[in-house]
Amino acid sequence: MKGKGYRKILSLVLVGIISSGFIACSKTEQASGKKDKVKITYPTYRVGAHASAAAEKEIIDEFNKKYGDEIEVVVEELPSDQAYVEKMKVLAASKQLPDIVEGKNGIIDLAIKNGQAVDLLSTVNGDEAYKAEIGEEAIKANMRDGKLYSIANARQLIGYFYNKEMFKKAGINPAKTWDEFMSNNQKLKDSGVAPLALMTGENAWTSNLILGSIIGTDGESGNKFMNTMKPADYSNPSVIKGLTMMQKMLKEYTTKDAIGAMYANAANNFSQEKAAIIANGPWMTPDFSDKDKSKEGLADRVGVALYPEDGIVSQYEIGYMVCTSDKAKSDAAMKFLKFKTGAYAQKVMLEKAGALPLTDKVEMSEDYKKKNPLIVDLIKLSSEAKHKYSNLDNTANPTVMDVFAKLYPDLALGNITPEKMAEKMTEAAAKSK
CATH class of the missing domain: 3.40.190.10 (Periplasmic binding protein-like II)
Known part of the structure; x- marks a missing residue:
């Protein structure tokens, strides 16, 4: 009995010592100010x-x-x-x-x-x-x-980049009007290069920058539309004008892989000099000096321009x-x-x-x-812009952005008209409510 009692007391003492150690350790951690991340x-x-x-x-x-x-x-x-x-x-x-x-x-x-x-x-x-x-x-x-x-x-300030040597070979300068832009596309095509690095996959980014710019420079009503958040109705003359031009561009003035292309495809087509123009922002400029992404010396061959009618995407x-x-x-x-x-x-x-x-x-x-003359040029051009507007990614309902990947190929193939595409965009906008 004495042995059992002794062992019991010893156990209690040891437990007390260990517990005291834990408490002391805990207090030390609290005192040091350490907290869990x-x-x-x-x-x-x-x-x-x-x-x-x-x-x-x-x-x-x-x-x-x-x-x-x-x-x-x-x-x-x-x-x-x-x-x-x-x-x-x-x-x-x-x-x-x-x-x-x-x-x-x-x-x-x-x-x-x-x-x-x-x-x-x-x-x-x-x-x-x-x-x-x-x-x-x-x-x-x-x-x-x-x-x-x-x-x-x-x-964001977004104009478009162009290959100066391709423009020189085609005998053109950055267009001042949309009619001239389309004429330039034909001259580039006749010179043996694809004019535009377009895409219909993902959010149709490079294509929609051009579409939004056609709309945003189409007078007061078009500019107001491209500065309106979440518009409900796309069946207006400015949008239909833009879609009509986009239909021709997708049919005749872009690369063979544009239908279904992702951003990476469009960017590569410009960087590898398979297309003369890409609508994109200044974040792309480092790529032009990157030998893993672009043809050597491309940076020296790239210029930046406002969209026709002195338009620029300007937003946060x-x-x-x-x-x-x-x-x-x-x-x-x-x-x-x-x-x-x-x-x-x-x-x-x-x-x-x-x-x-x-x-x-x-x-x-x-x-x-x-080291970054294109960005300096873009900022200077922005001060000369007469039309400033947001892009479709910022203004449109997500349900509208989701339908471009299907509608653009149908538009390019002639399965739908520009008017019908505008109707379907309006229907998609209604689904977000």
Whole structure:
């Protein structure tokens, strides 16, 4: 009995010592201020061969250096813009969007509709230094019913790039009117090259920039239409004019693979000098000097122009949203969003991805200007533009953007008329309600 009692007392003493150790250890951790890292999820398509991949990596790496002790950014890499959009739309349908989401291609509308998108206005207003870095214009551009659900990280000025040697061979200059643009296409074709790097897959990006520019430069009514968010009716003369011209371009003035082509196909056709013109933004300019993407010396052979009638796409990107109601995650996500859209990230995006900063607080160095004459030229041209407008990705309902991949091939093959395509776009707009 004595032995059993002794062992029982000894066990209790040992338990007490171990427990004291745990308590002391816990108190030490509390005293040191250590906390578990907050994990936030962030999907991105800016990877691999994407024009912004290097900038994206640098920004995330720098954030990890600064906040890595308290925040862990779980990055999911998706192979393309389209893969990103498709997955985010599926997740939005089940209210399972990641903590930080880019609102492009109608994703923001779905996030607002499902209640996941967080209003960021009070947070932005509470940080004057950060607010100055993104600027009032960028904030105003993304306001919806008095709320701010997303913050841009770049300003978009989009004209079109052209191959100067191909233009010289065809005996043409950048067109001042749309009739001249179509005439130039014919002259390029006659000289033995495909005039346009178009695409009908994904969001028909390069094709829709031209379509939107035809509409946006078609007088006051067309310009108003291309600056109207979520239009309900596409059956108007400006849209039908644009679709009529696009039908001819898809039939006669583009590459053989344009029907069904993705962005990568269109970009490659221009970079490998298989097409003379591509409608695209300044983020593409680093590709022209990249020997893995473009023919050697291409950068010296590329010029940039306004669209006919002195038109330019001028807008702010939809940008990034916070899509979590968890307080700790929301705070961490907001730190990441501020870093991703602030002055430092804007500078990285400018220098490594050709994305224009939101305000003049991020200045171009003389060395940068010397190395990036196309961007300098584009900014200068933008000051001369008479017509400024958004693109269809920004203005149209996501249900409209979804139908281009089917409607454009039908239009090119003559299975539908421009008028019928406009009707179907109107029907698609109604489905978003």
